[in-house]
Amino acid sequence: MEFSSKLLEKAVNEMSQLPGIGKRTALRLVLHLLRQPKDQTILLTSALTQMRSDIQFCSSCHNISDTQLCDICANPRRTEEIICVVEDIRDVMAIENTSSFKGRYHVLGGKISPMDGIGPNDLNIASLVEKVKKGTVKELIFALSSTMEGDTTNFYIFKQIQDYEIVTSTIARGISVGNELEYTDEVTLGRSILNRIPFETSLKS
Amino acid sequence: MEFSSKLLEKAVNEMSQLPGIGKRTALRLVLHLLRQPKDQTILLTSALTQMRSDIQFCSSCHNISDTQLCDICANPRRTEEIICVVEDIRDVMAIENTSSFKGRYHVLGGKISPMDGIGPNDLNIASLVEKVKKGTVKELIFALSSTMEGDTTNFYIFKQIQDYEIVTSTIARGISVGNELEYTDEVTLGRSILNRIPFETSLKS
Numbered sequence: 001m002e003f004s005s006k007l008l009e010k011a012v013n014e015m016s017q018l019p020g021i022g023k024r025t026a027l028r029l030v031l032h033l034l035r036q037p038k039d040q041t042i043l044l045t046s047a048l049t050q051m052r053s054d055i056q057f058c059s060s061c062h063n064i065s066d067t068q069l070c071d072i073c074a075n076p077r078r079t080e081e082i083i084c085v086v087e088d089i090r091d092v093m094a095i096e097n098t099s100s101f102k103g104r105y106h107v108l109g110g111k112i113s114p115m116d117g118i119g120p121n122d123l124n125i126a127s128l129v130e131k132v133k134k135g136t137v138k139e140l141i142f143a144l145s146s147t148m149e150g151d152t153t154n155f156y157i158f159k160q161i162q163d164y165e166i167v168t169s170t171i172a173r174g175i176s177v178g179n180e181l182e183y184t185d186e187v188t189l190g191r192s193i194l195n196r197i198p199f200e201t202s203l204k205s
Numbered sequence: 206m207e208f209s210s211k212l213l214e215k216a217v218n219e220m221s222q223l224p225g226i227g228k229r230t231a232l233r234l235v236l237h238l239l240r241q242p243k244d245q246t247i248l249l250t251s252a253l254t255q256m257r258s259d260i261q262f263c264s265s266c267h268n269i270s271d272t273q274l275c276d277i278c279a280n281p282r283r284t285e286e287i288i289c290v291v292e293d294i295r296d297v298m299a300i301e302n303t304s305s306f307k308g309r310y311h312v313l314g315g316k317i318s319p320m321d322g323i324g325p326n327d328l329n330i331a332s333l334v335e336k337v338k339k340g341t342v343k344e345l346i347f348a349l350s351s352t353m354e355g356d357t358t359n360f361y362i363f364k365q366i367q368d369y370e371i372v373t374s375t376i377a378r379g380i381s382v383g384n385e386l387e388y389t390d391e392v393t394l395g396r397s398i399l400n401r402i403p404f405e406t407s408l409k410s
Contacts, residue, residue, distance in 0.1 A: 002301055004263075004294065005271045011256040014249040018234045027295065029223045033257060034269075041257040044219040045250035051216040052238060052246040064210045064239075071209060089209065090232065096207055 001027070062107040062124045064089045072096075072104060079103050081138040085128065085157065087111055087150075091143060103141075106131070111149035112156055120156055132161045139167040146173055206232070267312040267329045269294050277301075277309060284308050286343040290333065290362065292316055292355075296348060308346075311336070316354035317361055325361055337366045344372040351378055377402075 001023055003009035008030065015026035033041045057063065058070035065071070072078055072092075082103030086092055092105050108123045131137055140161070144150035158168060174192035175184050184192075206228055208214035213235065220231035238246045262268065263275035270276070277283055277297075287308030291297055297310050313328045336342055345366070349355035363373060379397035380389045389397075 002298060004275050004277070004297070005260060005269045007252075007256040007260050007271055008269055011252045014252040017245065017249070019237050020230070020233070025225070028225070030253070030256065031294070032224050033253065034260065038257055040222065041253055044222070045254050047212075047216045047219040048235070048238065048246055049250050051212040051235065052243055055210060055212050055239065058209075064213055066210045066212055089236070092209070093207060 057107075061105045062109060062127070063092055063105060077102070080136055082141065083128075083131065083137055083139070084141045084143050086143050087145065095143065103139075108144075108153065111144060111147070112153045113149045123153070125157060125160070128157065129160045132164050132166060135164075137166060139169065142168065142170040266310045267314060267332070268297055268310060282307075285341055287346065288333075288336065288342055288344070289346045289348050291348050292350065300348065308344075313349075313358065316349060316352070317358045318354045328358070330362060330365070333362065334365045337369050337371060340369075342371060344374065347373065347375040 001012075003012070011030045012023060012026045015021060015029055016023050018026075021029070033044070054066075056065050056068065058065045058073055059068055060073040061070060063070045063072065067074070079102060083106050084095060084101060084103060085106050085108065086095070087108055087110060089107055092107060095101050095105075106124065106128045108125065108128075110118055110123055112118060112120055112123065132140070140157075142154045142157070144153055154170065161168070172195065173188060174195065175181065175188060181189065206217075208217070216235045217228060217231045220226060220234055221228050223231075226234070238249070259271075261270050261273065263270045263278055264273055265278040266275060268275045268277065272279075284307060288311050289300060289306060289308055290311050290313060291300070292313055292315060294312055297312060300306050300310075311329065311333045313330065313333075315323055315328055317323060317325055317328065333345075337345070345362075347359045347362070349358055359375065366373070377400065378393060379400065380386065380393060386394065
């Protein structure tokens with residue numbers, strides 16, 4: 001791609017560093033900014049700059065927060081006895097949207113993945129084990145994605161805490177509510193049969 | 206979408222103002238910036254800010270440029286007798302990539318589109334007519350997209366310059382080189398038959 005302007009080329013190159021944004025898309029976005037009033041570019045760049053420099057991570061659960069302790073950890077009505085372990089803050093947002101969890105979270109910041117050079121020490125695992133050691137936690141719910149990396153991470157954490165008196169669980173995998181059986185992949189269908197629940201229990205949820 | 210941080214929410218909202226970027230994609234991009242070193246955010250925001258404030262448009266062809274006259278218009282080996290009329294700077298880049306045009310360009314900045322409130326006065330049409338009036342231009346090539354708006358714009362310009370001694374042409378529409386006939390849409394196939402060229406001519410290109 002040949003540019004008639006170095007300034008334009010630089011902006012497109014930086015924009016195309018973002019994941020999933022190729023050169024053509026970057027050019028489209030940058031030209032859009034050029035057509036809009038200058039204010040829009042100023043609003044965008046200042047929001048990004050301020051976020052990158054001022055954002056904090058909750059000292060307890062590592063969720064993104066504007067304060068030292070996030071709103072969830074600071075809420076006395078959320079029990080600290082149940083902790084849901086997730087990879088990413090997007091998972092916290094997704095579970096919060098369901099309004100069906102009243103415990104707290106622990107954001108690992110990723111999964112153990114030797115292929116990507118991510119080991120246990122790169123994740124917020126030590127602080128989770130510390131919480132368990134203190135004795136207030138009664139249940140850990142593993143809500144990582146069901147991939148090899150997710151399973152490895154679950155198992156690594158499980159090994160660290162198995163000597164403490166604590167219940168561990170993983171979120172249920174199965175057929176999505178409303179989905180047809182015939183279109184479900186085999187692994188999910190197989191798991192949903194293995195992990196079947198009493199019919200009476202299903203009536204309550 | 207509920208955010209645990211106002212700074213994050215603001216950054217996502219600004220990012221999702223860009224065309225084709227929804228809230229979820231914006232969140233993914235912003236979280237990516239958070240995971241990368243601060244430098245990357247600084248490079249991106251400064252490139253965008255500098256581009257938006259310092260970029261210029263060529264005083265002759267309205268192409269994006271870092272100088273008052275763009276490289277193409279300043280190049281004495283590009284004839285000013287043939288002008289290719291395009292909508293957008295991306296069209297200039299696309300045609301330049303083919304290396305098959307040695308004239309100059311005129312970037313309109315859009316098409317006449319009453320539906321979007323874009324009239325002839327919102328486009329760089331007057332300066333094109335001025336160029337024709339001066340008498341140096343011998344041919345205008347219309348290279349707008351073949352939509353109703355493109356055709357309207359072509360015709361509007363044609364009416365303004367028809368009294369001057371000048372050749373006007375439009376780029377050829379037809380089946381893409383290498384494409385199968387059976388998969389081509391009817392309009393394109395129809396036009397390619399109507400606008401057939403002598404076989405000898407096709408051998409030369």
